[in-house]
Amino acid sequence: MTDEALHTNGPAGDAPAPRFVGRRRELKELRDDIARTGLDTLSGRKAKAPRARVLLVAGRPGSGRTALAEEFARQTAEDYPGGLLRTRLTAPGGERVPTERTARELLEALGETTPPGAGEDELTSLLRQALAGRRALLLLDDAADAHQVDPLLPDDPDCLVVATSQGPLTGIPDVRPCTLGGLDTPAAVELLTARIGSVRVTVDPRAAETLAEECGGQPAALALAGGWLAAHPKAAVADLAKQLHDTPTDRGPVARAFRLLYEALPQPAQRTLRLLPLAPAGVVDAHTASALAGCSVAAAQSTLDDFAGLALLRPGADGQYLVPGCLAPLLRGLMEARERTAELQLARARMLERTVRLLTSCRTVTEPEGSPARGRLAGLPRALRFPDAEAAAAWLESRLPVLTAAARMAVADGELDTLARRLVAALVRALLAHRGTEEAAPELYGLHGLVLDVAERRGLHRERAAALLNLGDLDHGTGRTREALDRYRAALDAGRAAGDPYATGRAMESVGGAYQELEDWHRAADWYGRALSQTLARGERADEARLYGRLGSVHTYAARYGEALRCWRASAAGYRRLADVPGQARALSEMARVQEYAGRPEESLHTCRAAVDLARRAGDQRLQAALQVRMADTLDRLGDPAAARLHRATADRLLGEDPVAYEIRSGSG
Template sequence: MTDQAVDTGDVRPSAQPAAEGHFLGRTRELKELRADIERAGLDTLSGRKAPRARVLLIAGRPGSGRTALAEELVRQVAGRYPDGVLRVRLGEPDGTPVPVERAARELLTALELPAPAGAAEDDLTAALRTALAGRRMLLLLDDAAGAEQVDALLPDAPECLLVAVSGGGPLTGIADVRPCTLGGLDTKSALELLTRYTGSVRITVDPRAAESLVEACHGQPAALVLAGGWLAARPKAAVADLAKRLNTDPEDGADGSPLARVFRLVYDELPGQAARILRLLSLAPAGLIDPHTASSLAGCSVPAARATLDDLVALGLLRPVASPLPQYDVPGCLHPLLRARAESQERPAELQLARARMLERTVRLLQACRAITETDSPQAREKLNAMPREVRFPTPRAAADWLSIRRPALLASARLAVADGELDNLARRLLSQLVRAIVAHVGTQAAAPDLYGVHGLVLDVAERRGLDREKAAALLNLGDLDAQTGRTRDALARYRLALDAGRRANDPYATGRAMESVGGAHLELGDYDRAADWFGRALAERLARGERDQAARLYGRIATAHTYAGRYGEGLRNWRAAVAGHRRSGDVPAHARALSELARVQEYAGRFEESLRTCLEAVEWARRAEDVRLQAALQLRLADTLEHLGDPAAARLHRSAAERMLGEEPPEDETSLEQAVSACEIRSASGED
């Protein structure tokens, strides 16, 4: 892929923020913050042990350098917290608070701990507090919208430290927190910041003008960065000229802040194409931009977009993100200004078209990301080669790296597309391709938390548009993920809703699948009568459509439910039907497994001689299927049966054969071998098992 899809090896995006040079100023604030770490809390003064982590709050207006100060504090004190530093952002670029559930999930993922798909906020925050108990860690929560977010993530670990960054006031409701409120930089530090862009000569030749410029910017770091970038791009411009222009510039009624005035000056002197790209970047999901995003938003080539983005970085309007692939983000303080420009200078239809182009490009990239993994057939290779060169990936590894690096932006794209409400067709395509790409590269199990959120978005669109077929599919997928994480009753409720939607859509696949899933949920809950009933309904649907192979499988599920309930006669009858069905369809492995289960139930029923004959037949079919694990399980079943029939010598021979098949040394405890092959056999709720 041009400009992007390069083979990055094992490199992944850094968890650390991009370095921007030596930190300037804030000596007093840093000293106060470090002193706050050391000072005795209210609990200590009252003789009680501190129940929770110490909380430091850094507050200030956007552009005041509050995040930079927090990062510098973290750098200075990180050595005291040997278990590491965790970072999470609690606000979207547009100011929307990030759900606590998502933030807790990101922190658990950073700790390499499981975060079950679809888990509730309380469960995730409890898991996070448990994980942090007994650890010495430092948490940095950036862009906190309020005390509720911070309190939910606050560890019950007095040895931890939490640093919160916020634009608001005190974190009301969290005890013993004193905010460090930021103003402007001191004059010396502000001049040094300007010098980084302009060089020392232009500052030293006219120090009064430089000080006047600092005063016009109120010492605000973001405003000074823009002023320095403007001067760096104009080597012949005098510092005095810029200071004069800012001091005489009329205040904007909407926002007369120093940052807004400097931004207006810088923006107004940008070339037309660069200005348009910049203002359209306010549409970028999660504020993360790559050349493809900028190219699709503005309708220009990828190389031209890349060059413009680099120019905007030099002006201080964008920041590069530490990443193996070119990636940038919009400073949060500039996002409202860019959005205001976009809304005032672009017609609503043009903004919607830009969003559509961005989503369409994302869909094509996801298609290519998945297609590169499916080159086993000539048709797949031909389809891949037919894709435009600029969206093709050179290798599967390059595609996987792109998917990993762009994951936050891709998930944000999906959320924004669904929230838009006017691009539902594009949103549906995006969600579909996102699921396929994630599954192709990551796998269903590993990607379950992301897939849960995506399927939820599919459900939102399907309900909004009255798409019952898609609603049924989304509910089935969500139900499966609920069932995998132990929320069986939630899964059952979703399966029933999926059944209703499938019936309304007259979708036989969804209806049959939902019936079987309802039965499976009842089976897991121990309601074997209802399980058998629902499996029977699904069986009737399959038989009516002539789906004999699926019908044979359902006979097995019905037999399992009856066996769990101790109704061995019904279990045997249905297993025999399953055996006959698999034999007619020619499915040798399934035929062998069904015979194995039939023999097992015969043993439960005390029919040991029948079980022996069935086991011997199953061994022959398992040999034809080349299923060594099943053969070993059957050898153990034969051994059990022979022991019941009073032939321990033959039983030992069969156990030895099972051990040889599995390539294991004879275990010290026979139950360990039973566990090794138990996956091939059903369980029983009966005491006879």
């Protein structure tokens, strides 16, 4: 959320649950706007709007627009059983959040899987499908313009969208803004009382009204003024009102109140506050503040708690704090004016290094007890260690948006590319350890793209090849085979430029796999052959056996059975030399399939029996059952139904009546 505060905390030492103050007229206006007849209905074009109703809360940062939208959502949530979805459309630094990222976040909040690498159109279409018939409430905070909101609107009139913005959303029909000014004086005084208690307000109610006027009724300014008074328990309300009045009037009330509160802080706290704009996504925790300021984690936690009590930060979930959007430009201005560039670079480096160490600890805790990695983990400071894998996974999930924002920020910075690469690599490993490849694929796609950006900027051919191969694999896995083929070809060029035979061979094999997926058997065989030639030159026997198998599969699909048999024989021989019994069994099973296709049933039976013996030694019951069924089919064709029944009965005893178990899959993968 963007703005400080109509949700307020009590005075220092007595913090009741946040409560909402004022804005009764605006709340009623928003409720009435839900049922208001639309322009389409008035003109007789439609009986019901085809899209969700959009309500707009418009106001300057600090006016309490987000708090009003949240309160309205809280009051109407029961009418929308499909759930409340929140997202922020503008980053703390003022940059627009890409619609693709917003749609992905909303889909994940709905529990929907998102294809890795999907573009904006595909993701917004999936979002509309997921919201169809759901009757959900969407809160889109801090929209820059209608172009950010329009793609996210559900095609369901039973849904409701509440957007906050600084101005109108020109381009979205039938939207009337609920424009916010300052709070009226009684509500402003009530907000101030909630911050500092009733004693000083009761003693001098006129001074409280004057202070509210000096703050322009702006909730953020009132919250900051309340923070100053809470930090100065002996100061009178009139004293602060006079100081605000004497502050230059060219600044707005929020800036004036912030300046007074900032100048009252100790020097170390001032510096910590100035460095907070470096925090990714405007979210800071004790570790981030500790690394930025170069202090202990305990001292940073205490400072953050003090900032939250002064309304300089807003408490979030799981020990995280959010920089209010109305304060972000003020803090950035202070940082740029007071901090040297070299000091800022050092603070960024410390923050990224701390993040890398936390991610390494998060991954290492999943290693087995007694492993060397766990031994190294024990040597880390206690603050950087997680008690168990569950705690590490919970930390990773709660921090993932911030961690990905840190990776994007590090790559965009361009001055800390080594740290950026280490950060991305650590985040990839942590995601793989806790989520696995398939579940983490959407995040991995973006991270590999960041690695590619750094590699291209720095001319790192080996890293570029690796990133392109990873992105190609993810494209291939989601059916974008043409895109994957382009990635693999680019990876081949990068591997050759790096002089890396492994990357080159891997790229050749992947190009062959893409052509195989496209059923271009001739090109697939050609590229597999190139990869095999390179592997033979390096003497890598395991890769040789696998590539012979892939060539055999392609020749089988192309009905070139002679070539296929030669390749499968070579593959089986390779696995035999490696003492890989399961691999040899599967190669022989594929060889039997080709012999059957080639019209040589007796040879197929002989090969099947040899494969069954190997599958039995390997303990692969599924393969044994599949081979028994194959032998039964062959015996039927040879006119021996009795023997065929015996083999089918054997297959049934192995795995029961499961037709999936009887399928022999190609060993090409």
